[in-house]
Amino acid sequence: MKNHPAPFSIEDPRRLWARHRLALFGGILSLCFSVAIAGTLMNLTYFADASDEFSNAVFLVGGGTACVAFGVAQSIILHGYSQWVWLQVGVFMTYVLLVLPTVIYSPDRVLFTLAVLSPLIGLLCLNSKRQREMRHKMVELRHKREAIIATLKQQGRRKWW
Numbered sequence: 001m002k003n004h005p006a007p008f009s010i011e012d013p014r015r016l017w018a019r020h021r022l023a024l025f026g027g028i029l030s031l032c033f034s035v036a037i038a039g040t041l042m043n044l045t046y047f048a049d050a051s052d053e054f055s056n057a058v059f060l061v062g063g064g065t066a067c068v069a070f071g072v073a074q075s076i077i078l079h080g081y082s083q084w085v086w087l088q089v090g091v092f093m094t095y096v097l098l099v100l101p102t103v104i105y106s107p108d109r110v111l112f113t114l115a116v117l118s119p120l121i122g123l124l125c126l127n128s129k130r131q132r133e134m135r136h137k138m139v140e141l142r143h144k145r146e147a148i149i150a151t152l153k154q155q156g157r158r159k160w161w
Helices: 013-019 021-044 052-078 082-105 110-128 128-157
Strands: none
Touching: 013 021, 013 128, 021 052, 021 082, 021 110, 021 128, 052 082, 052 110, 052 128, 082 128
């Protein structure tokens, strides 16, 4: 079953995901950079006097929470619920708002610039034409699935759903 679509798919999702691969993974890659760079910057500024165990725990909990929230939102968006993009926007805005106050500590300019730019690039990826097109297409596929399920329910043949 190398290049054959799934037997019960409405449309081959591999073609759709191949077209929107950059839109899918651009935000995820930007989130990885945001977590890493913002964690480093906050470790050098906010948690400079804290113990290593505490700063590592904060980084692990904060980064893990952000990654889980972003991943859940991404999977729900891929199932056709486009309003979950606001959770992804919230994750990126949280990182912007966590990084901006570090300017009072006079951090390294390159690190500060990268820490501000990486979530902004993620927001740009979420607002790109390809990403909006992908979300619209996923909503259309969800409506098609719901229509097929409703038709099968009316016919009384909804045993395998």
